[in-house]
Amino acid sequence: MSPPERGALVVVGGGVAGATAALTISRHGLPVTLVDEQPQAGGQIFRAPTPHARRQVPPNHEFSDGDRLRALLAASRVETRPATRVWGVSPRMELDVLGPDGIDQLPARALVVANGATERLLPFPGWTDPRVIGLAGASILLRNAGTLPGRRVVVAGAGPLLFSVAHQVMEPGGHVVAVIDAGRRGDWLRLGATLMRDPARLRMAAQWMTRLRLAGIPIHHQTHIAAVHAAPHGLSVAVAKTGRPGVAYQYDDVDAVACGHGLKPTTLLTRTLGARHRFDSAGGYWEPETDSSGRTSRAGLYATGDAAGIRGAAVARLRGLITGHAVALDQGAITARDFARLTRRPRMLLRRLDHVSRTMLPLLNASAPLFRAIPDDAIVCRCERVRAATLRETAATGARDLNQIKAWTRCGMGPCQGRMCEDGARGVLAASCDLPPEEAGSFTPRTPFFPLPLAALTGTFAYSDIPLPKAAPL
Amino acid sequence: MTMKPAWPDAPVDVAVIGGGVMGATAALFLARGGMRVALLDRQDLFRSASGVNAGTLTLHMTRAQLIPHAMRGREMWLTSREWLGTDVGALATPGLSLAFTEGEEALLRERARVRQQAGAPIEIVPPARAIAIEPGLNPSIRAAAYCALDGHIPAYRVGRAYARALAGAGVSLFEHCAVTAIHPSGNGYDISCAEQARPLAARRVVLAAGVWLEKMLGWFGHTIPIRCLINQLVVTETMPQVMGSVVSIANGLLSLKQFANGSVLIGGGWQGEGNIHDGGTRVIPENLRGNVRLAQHVIPRLSQAQILRVWLGLESETPDAMPLIGALTPRDDAFVIGCAHSGFTSGPYMGRLLAERILGGTPDLSAFDPHRFSPSSTPEPSP
Incomplete structure (x- = not known):
């Protein structure tokens, strides 16, 4: 048109x-x-x-x-x-x-x-706790509101934002408990070579890394959060090595978790x-x-x-x-x-x-093993509380498309319109059917793009203003 | 990973084209009746009208002549565990249809009278009684028609239940399988699909393709214009209970209900734009505003609602707005089912009737005979 x-x-x-x-x-x-x-x-x-x-x-x-x-x-x-x-x-x-x-x-x-x-988040049990926030969200809180999400913060996920946020937590005196990086150490070294072509970014990255190392903050590569539990003195964060069962590290008394798997x-x-x-x-x-x-x-x-x-x-x-x-x-x-x-x-x-x-x-792109590692009881769609197990069972019933998943499970039907869960749902579906992720498609966008107050649309009106269509057939 | 069924080598007893409520129910009962059944859909199961409709089980809006079918269909939905194997979440509630003006009151009384005669237990009640049944109503109503038999069902959940039941009955399901031609063969039909190299051989064929029926009917010599309605639906975010019944208005252009999770669904057949060939449908802003204004007028507390999602569903309609159910050929090996007003309500019953007919029974389908539109149709398909 x-x-x-x-x-x-x-x-x-x-x-x-x-x-x-x-x-x-x-x-x-x-x-x-x-x-x-x-x-x-x-x-x-x-x-x-x-x-x-x-x-x-x-x-x-x-x-x-x-x-x-x-x-x-x-x-x-x-x-x-x-x-x-x-x-x-x-x-x-x-x-x-x-x-x-x-x-x-x-x-x-x-x-x-x-x-x-x-922002994309990789679901894990406990990610729906209000003390778990996105990396980009944490950055807004820190930079633009001058507020720490908590005193003791675990920073997790993938990509450069991980180290940027860790640095921003430290700046006003927050304590970074650990950095949980899905990427490999080698990825960052290779990236360093590419960054030579962008000196401004290289300088900034080097500065973040140096500060983290000097402060003795543990940085775990090829790891992800296995689960976050609410404990009496804060959050308890279990960390797993990618592709291996069990808990590799555990951090307690955590005030907040900032995590994210890049952007889309x-x-x-x-x-x-x-x-x-x-x-x-x-x-x-x-x-x-x-x-x-x-x-x-x-x-x-x-x-x-x-x-x-x-x-x-x-x-x-x-x-x-x-x-x-x-x-x-x-x-x-x-x-x-x-x-x-x-x-x-x-x-x-x-x-x-x-x-x-x-x-x-590619550093930001969660791979199939990470989606396979999402436990069955992890909530993927937080609006409708749909768990990974439900998505996997539905895939086994024959659903291959995200919109069929949506209809059959309500995943993506809530107020966020699937913005938060689409990547998690696509990853879980694709990994459990051995499909390339693009074959799972995407949620069909629907009007309104965000929940719209009904009164804003109706305004002030009289019954006679409503253009009633002619009667349906008898 | 579930394996997709292999494209059959041997002829099937019947190929059903269209995996909505009509086709899938017919397929289910045909398979249970001992036939080897293939069910084909251009998209995924229950993704068109049958998966996105308002899920209203009302008698106020169904066509008067279809009241007996709607009552049987409603009963089937409410007992889905027994025949489908899964409770699809149908809920029986009272139903009200409202009049706000003198003209609407006359219309309400007339429509209620005709439906009473057709067997619907509808009575006209004064405003106070209607408000006792549904306290959330706008008190300015003049009169209401009350029916004890109403209810609703979350339509999107139904497809999953059918997927299980069809698999259990041994129906071979082929999704993303758009039928491009049907040719007669020595012993039935060869059905060609864009996605398959060789056609599917079937002794019988059932056309249940909803708004896509017109072209397929033409292959069998039936020229029946099928109109495509583009019905608008609006759902709100979950909210505290504002209503407990299904509410409509006299002219039939509103359906309003609140589901167990607290979301309110606003429908009634207000139109959007689009057509089935280009794909894609869109909201007409004045119709969106009109539909939600009407809803808010009926249940004033909806002014506190947040609109979560608006979508459009396709509904098929024949020139006389009555369904097509019956044989297309004298050989009695090709059939059609579809185009029923409030088809979701009566769909399971109509699907079962057609299966009964194909299995040798003699249900009365005379009012739905496709030959009423094309008496001179050729006896053999001419693709």
Whole structure:
């Protein structure tokens, strides 16, 4: 379907990719609307810190870069709609939004999806305890609210965020009890070699590792949390070696566990709009197919930043910039020559950084043995309390598709719409049927994208306002 | 890992096309009657209308002529453990249909009268009685029709129960198996599927393909336009109890119930957009708003609800909105079942009737004869 003639240029997501895209479009003299669910732009990495966090957390480039981004937006002609969430979209790219003034519809003639990433958690018994939080969630708490999740914290999962969060816990005086890493030590050494091409990230990683080592914090590679139990003096964390039965390490009196298995692109909008998606086997997730400027398979629809594949903030900024120029080109505001000139340098830089980011993807991707190791009694879908055993039994009954699993078990039917459990359910299903994970598909996205207050939709009305259809046949 | 059944080499006694409630029930009873049965579905079992409908067991909304079938179907759902092997969670509740205006009251009385004559125990009750039955109702109602026989069933749970029962009865199930052609053979039919190199040989065929029936009926010389309704359903997050019955309105365009887990399901056949060929359906915003406004008007405490999910289910309808059940050929080896209004309620009973008919019984299916639309249909299939 071709995009509508009328409507605004809309960017969804005020993180580094979306804000940069909106600023770029605006610089070419085009009116653009930036819809962001946060009260202030910045996304996850450049999220505006609370006043408390500004006093607590040492000055860092995320604060300063975020402040600069917000200042640029404030000084620009970008129309920002903060605290506004997209809850649906029509095939004609009319966005349904819920903002401070209630619901509204926003027709888009071009739509840039820059809604970032969703955190993945690998289920284990006890992960639903409120003291177990995501790595990205922990990072927001620490960095942007200046609050420790607890004094004694176990950090677990995979990927660079593991060491970043461990460092952030230590910064304000928290104690990292242990780092439980699903990756191998060798993975990190190999990554070190790749990181030579991205000195800024290499420096930061080296600094985190040095601090952890100096503090004598145990780092266990090729391990995962076997279970977390609530004990009288806090949480008790059992750690297993991957592929081996039994408990290898045990940590007690833990206040909080921060754990995560990397990120996946948030694809609700691009999937609802019917853009083509591909399964990135390295990352273990679905992403919209895009060209090098962020154009999806659907005219007028773009995906940029982590929404087009997980690459991190530096790549997201460059992607947002290039997509912004591409929108200007497609709208006829600049020529193809202008576009080539404006994007030449960003593209060179992007190629280098993109390579480094891609190398990290397999580190974040939980493998089949990890899904096989999930015990039967572990809850996979926390909204509906569906356990791994139920998914395995259902697979044995003949269900092969995530939507069949959903119908037969309620897994993914709860308020989070399967955002939290989809990866766990896909992994358990694929591992128990020996299927490639992509064959299990994904949950069909449904409107509304998040629970929508019914009263926001009904508003004030009289019975006579309801357009009752004609009577059903007698 | 469960092994998928092998594509049969020898002819099966009957191939049922369409794994929804009609086809799957027919397949189940045919297998129990001693036949070798293959059940084919273009998608997964119970993933279309039969898995995503409102699960209402109401007599207020079913077509008057189908009341006896709906009552038998409702009874079967409530006793599913006995014949399906699993309790699918059907719950008997009272049912109310409401009138808010003078015009609606007249409609309510007329529709109740016709249904009473067809055997539904429906009576008109004053507002106070309706509110005693369902305290959550908007007190501004003028009149209500009350039926003791109503109830609901979580439709999405039914497919899993059927999967077990079909396997237990020895039905060979082939999912993701879209039928592309049916050719007559010496001793029945050759059924071609996109996914299989050679056709399936079957002595008899049953078409139970719901909204996809029209084209298949054409292969047997029956030209019957099948209209596709795209029914909207809205489910809320779980919430404290706001209602205990099934509630509708006089014109039939609302179904409202709260399940045991606390979620409220809002339906009634408000339409979405889409078509079965391009795939994909979508919500019409005015219809979403209209449907939930009506629900909130009926049960005012729904203003506290959070809408969790909206989806659209496909329903098939013939020109006279009556079902198709019966033989398609004089050879009595090809049959159709489907297009029943409130088909989920009466589905198990209708499926069992067709199985009975194929196994040699003589149930009265005259009102559903497909030849009523195409009296001149050719006796042999012409693919």
